[in-house]
Amino acid sequence: xxxxTERLTRLRRRLQRRGLDAMLVTQPENxxxxxxxxxxxxxxxxxxxxxxxxxxxxxxxxxxxRYRLQAEEEAPDFEVLVYPRGLFPLLRRLFNTLKPRRLxxxxxxxxxxxxxxxxxxxxxxxxxxxxxxELVEEQRLVKSSAELELIEExxxxxxxxxxxxxxxxxxxxxxxxxxxxxxxxxxxxxxxxPSFPTIVAAGPNGAKxxxxxxxxxxxxxxxxxxxxxxxxxGYCSDMTRxxxxxxxxxxxxxxxxxxxxxxxxxxxxxxxxxxxxxVDQMARRVIAGAGYGDYFDHSLGHGVGLxxxxxPTLSYRNRKKLRPGMxxxxxxxxxxxxxxxxxxxxxxxxxxxxxxxxxxxTTFLNV
Amino acid sequence: xxxxTERLTRLRRRLQRRGLDAMLVTQPENxxxxxxxxxxxxxxxxxxxxxxxxxxxxxxxxxxxRYRLQAEEEAPDFEVLVYPRGLFPLLRRLFNTLKPRRLxxxxxxxxxxxxxxxxxxxxxxxxxxxxxxELVEEQRLVKSSAELELIEExxxxxxxxxxxxxxxxxxxxxxxxxxxxxxxxxxxxxxxxPSFPTIVAAGPNGAKxxxxxxxxxxxxxxxxxxxxxxxxxGYCSDMTRxxxxxxxxxxxxxxxxxxxxxxxxxxxxxxxxxxxxxVDQMARRVIAGAGYGDYFDHSLGHGVGLxxxxxPTLSYRNRKKLRPGMxxxxxxxxxxxxxxxxxxxxxxxxxxxxxxxxxxxTTFLNV
Numbered sequence: 153x154x155x156x157t158e159r160l161t162r163l164r165r166r167l168q169r170r171g172l173d174a175m176l177v178t179q180p181e182n183x184x185x186x187x188x189x190x191x192x193x194x195x196x197x198x199x200x201x202x203x204x205x206x207x208x209x210x211x212x213x214x215x216x217x218r219y220r221l222q223a224e225e226e227a228p229d230f231e232v233l234v235y236p237r238g239l240f241p242l243l244r245r246l247f248n249t250l251k252p253r254r255l256x257x258x259x260x261x262x263x264x265x266x267x268x269x270x271x272x273x274x275x276x277x278x279x280x281x282x283x284x285x286e287l288v289e290e291q292r293l294v295k296s297s298a299e300l301e302l303i304e305e306x307x308x309x310x311x312x313x314x315x316x317x318x319x320x321x322x323x324x325x326x327x328x329x330x331x332x333x334x335x336x337x338x339x340x341x342x343x344x345x346p347s348f349p350t351i352v353a354a355g356p357n358g359a360k361x362x363x364x365x366x367x368x369x370x371x372x373x374x375x376x377x378x379x380x381x382x383x384x385x386g387y388c389s390d391m392t393r394x395x396x397x398x399x400x401x402x403x404x405x406x407x408x409x410x411x412x413x414x415x416x417x418x419x420x421x422x423x424x425x426x427x428x429x430x431v432d433q434m435a436r437r438v439i440a441g442a443g444y445g446d447y448f449d450h451s452l453g454h455g456v457g458l459x460x461x462x463x464p465t466l467s468y469r470n471r472k473k474l475r476p477g478m479x480x481x482x483x484x485x486x487x488x489x490x491x492x493x494x495x496x497x498x499x500x501x502x503x504x505x506x507x508x509x510x511x512x513x514t515t516f517l518n519v
Numbered sequence: 520x521x522x523x524t525e526r527l528t529r530l531r532r533r534l535q536r537r538g539l540d541a542m543l544v545t546q547p548e549n550x551x552x553x554x555x556x557x558x559x560x561x562x563x564x565x566x567x568x569x570x571x572x573x574x575x576x577x578x579x580x581x582x583x584x585r586y587r588l589q590a591e592e593e594a595p596d597f598e599v600l601v602y603p604r605g606l607f608p609l610l611r612r613l614f615n616t617l618k619p620r621r622l623x624x625x626x627x628x629x630x631x632x633x634x635x636x637x638x639x640x641x642x643x644x645x646x647x648x649x650x651x652x653e654l655v656e657e658q659r660l661v662k663s664s665a666e667l668e669l670i671e672e673x674x675x676x677x678x679x680x681x682x683x684x685x686x687x688x689x690x691x692x693x694x695x696x697x698x699x700x701x702x703x704x705x706x707x708x709x710x711x712x713p714s715f716p717t718i719v720a721a722g723p724n725g726a727k728x729x730x731x732x733x734x735x736x737x738x739x740x741x742x743x744x745x746x747x748x749x750x751x752x753g754y755c756s757d758m759t760r761x762x763x764x765x766x767x768x769x770x771x772x773x774x775x776x777x778x779x780x781x782x783x784x785x786x787x788x789x790x791x792x793x794x795x796x797x798v799d800q801m802a803r804r805v806i807a808g809a810g811y812g813d814y815f816d817h818s819l820g821h822g823v824g825l826x827x828x829x830x831p832t833l834s835y836r837n838r839k840k841l842r843p844g845m846x847x848x849x850x851x852x853x854x855x856x857x858x859x860x861x862x863x864x865x866x867x868x869x870x871x872x873x874x875x876x877x878x879x880x881t882t883f884l885n886v
Contacts, residue, residue, distance in 0.1 A: 191729070216817075219729060220729070257633045259630070260631075260632040261564075262630065262631045263629065264627075267631040283632070332707075359588060361585040362585045427855075449583075
C-alpha cells in the first residue's frame with residue numbers, strides 16, 4: 153500500500169456518496185496528492201497529465217509520451233495511459249469503455265476553452281458533467297502527520313537558510329543579489345527549490361507587498377521585507393521577516409512593534425472552532441486601532457501545503473470553522489506609499505486548544 | 520507615446536472590425552504586451568490584474584491594492600483601478616458605466632468557474648460574451664524589431680551563460696548542481712531569471728524529455744541533455760545542447776549526428792510561406808528514415824516571445840503559413856527508454872527567403 157491508497161479510498165467514497173461515477177482531476181497539486189506523480193506544469197496551458205478516477209475500478213493517469221516513465225515510477229496505484237494525439241481522443245475511447253453517467257470535474261482548474269471541448273464530448277457520449285471547485289482541496293485541508301512532518305521540515309530549513317543568508321547581508325547589496333543569495337542557499341541546503349520567487353523589497357519598494365526584487369541597493373537603516381519559501385517533497389514553507397541593516401529609526405521600530413502585536417493577536421485568536429474571518433479581525437483590529445487600517449490591504453493569512461497558497465484563508469471571506477491539523481500563515485503588514493513596508497509572517501498548525509507556531513526564528517520580532 | 524500605444528491602437532481597430540465594444544484581457548503575457556505592466560501571476564488562480572480595453576476610450580487596468588503603485592508606474596497608457604473586494608464588484612460598476620454590448624474574453628485563459636461568474640454578471644447587464652482563444656496572441660506572433668532585439672539579446676546571453684557553466688562541468692557533478700550552476704550564472708550575468716526550470720538529464724534520465732534534475736551524478740561518456748532558457752525584459756530564450764563529459768561512444772555519436780541532421784533539415788525547410796507542419800515533417804523524416812521515428816514523440820518546435828512556449832507551433836497540427844518575423848525553436852530529439860536521449864535546440868527568426876538562426880554556439884553540434 154502506498155501513501156496514495158488511503159487518499160484514493162477516501163475520494164472514491166466521497167464520489168459514491170455524491171452519486172458520481174468518476175472524477176477528472178486537472179489541478180496539478182491535486183494530481184500529485186492523489187497519485188504521487190510529481191511532474192509540475194509550466195502553466196495551465198501545458199499540463200503534464202490528468203487523472204481519471206472511477207468511483208469503482210482502477211484509477212487512470214493520462215499523460216503524454218514525455219512523462220510515461222516518470223508516471224509509471226511514481227504512481228504505482230495508477231494505470232498510466234499515454235495520449236499520442238492529445239487528451240481528447242483518449243478521453244473519447246475511455247468514455248466508451250467506462251461509460252460514466254455523472255463525471256465530476258475541477259471547475260477552478262479547467263479553462264473555458266477546454267471545458268467547451270469536454271462538454272461537447274460529454275454530450276456525444278451521454279455523460280453529465282458536474283462542476284466542483286474544491287472536492288480534492290477539501291480533503292487536503294487537514295494535514296496528516298506525515299504531511300505535517302514535511303511542512304515542519306520545510307519551515308526548519310527555511311529558517312536555517314534565512315539565518316545563513318541574513319548573516320551575509322551588508323548595506324550596498326542589492327535586492328536581487330539578496331534574493332539570489334537566499335535561493336542559492338536554499339538549494340545548497342537540500343531544498344527542492346523555492347515555493348515562490350523570493351521577495352526582497354527595500355525602503356520605498358516595500359510599499360508594494362508583492363514587489364519583484366530590483367537592482368536597488370539596500371541602504372543602512374531602511375526596512376527590508378524578505379518573503380521567502382521553499383519546498384521539500386512538494387510541501388511548502390512561507391516566511392516573512394522585515395529586517396534593518398544598521399539601526400532602525402523610530403518610525404520603523406514603531407511599525408515593527410505594531411505589526412508584531414497584530415501578529416501575536418492573530419496567533420492568540422487562532423484555534424479550532426473559530427472562523428478564518430475571526431482570526432483576521434483580531435489581528436486587523438490592532439493595526440486599525442493604531443490608525444493604519446487603510447494600509448493593511450490584504451488578508452491575514454492563507455493555508456499552506458502542496459500549494460504555497462491554499463485553503464483555509466484567514467480573511468473576511470472565510471466564515472468556516474478552522475479544524476485541527478490545518479496549516480496557515482499569520483502575516484499582517486503595513487504599507488506606506490513613498491516610505492516602505494513592514495510585514496511579519498509565521499506559519500502555524502491549528503490545534504484543538506489553539507495553535508502551534510512552526511517558526512522558531514525571532515529575527516526582529518522581539519523589538 | 521509609449522511602446523504600448525501602437526499595440527493598443529491595432530487591437531482597438533481589430534475589436535471594431537469584429538463589432539466588439541471591449542475586451543477583457545486575463546492572460547498575463549497579453550496583459551504585459553498591451554500595458555507594460557510586468558507583474559507575473561503565481562498561477563492562474565492568483566491574478567495580479569486584468570485589462571478592460573474599450574474599442575473606443577481609455578483602457579483600464581484592474582488590479583488589487585498590492586500592485587497599485589507598480590501598475591501606475593509601468594502602464595501609463597492605462598487608468599489603474601483597484602478592486603478592494605475582488606474583481607467582480609468592480610466589473611459590475613464598470614459595466615454600468617461603459618455599457619458594453621459585446622465583450623470579448625480570453626477563453627483559453629479564463630477558468631470555467633470564473634467564466635460562470637462572468638456569464639452571470641453579463642446576463643444581468645445585457646452584455647454578450649464572445650469567446651476568443653488567440654486574439655492578442657495573433658498580434659504577438661510576428662515580432663517587432665524592438666522585440667527581436669530583446670530576443671536576440673536573450674539568446675546571446677543564454678549562450679554566454681551556457682559556455683561559462685559548461686567549462687566548469689566535470690564527471691561527478693550532479694544534474695541538480697549543474698542546473699543550479701547554470702541558473703546562478705544566468706543571474707550573475709544580468710538575466711531577469713530562467714524562462715523555465717533548467718533541465719539537466721544525464722544517462723537514462725535523458726529518456727524523459729521533461730526530466731526534473733535529480734541528485735544523480737553525471738558519469739563520463741554518457742549523453743547529458745541540457746535545456747535552458749532565460750528572460751530579458753520578459754522576452755525568452757530557449758536552447759538545448761546534448762553534451763558528453765569525456766569521450767562519447769559510437770551510439771551517442773551516431774544519435775547526435777542523426778539529430779543534428781534532422782535539425783539542419785528543419786532549418787533548411789523553415790521559411791515564410793510554408794506551414795509549421797511542413798517544417799516538422801522535413802526534420803521528422805530524417806529521424807524516421809534512420810528507424811527512430813517512434814522515439815521522437817514531441818513536435819519539432821514552438822514559437823518564443825514573452826512566453827517561452829507560444830505560437831506558431833512546428834507540428835503536424837499547424838497547417839498555417841509561417842510569416843517573416845516569427846520566432847521559433849527547432850528541436851528534434853531521440854529518446855530511448857533505459858538508455859537516454861539526445862536533443863538539440865536552436866532558435867530562428869523566419870525571413871522571406873528562409874530563416875536566420877539566432878544561435879552561434881556549436882557545442883557538440885558539428886560532430
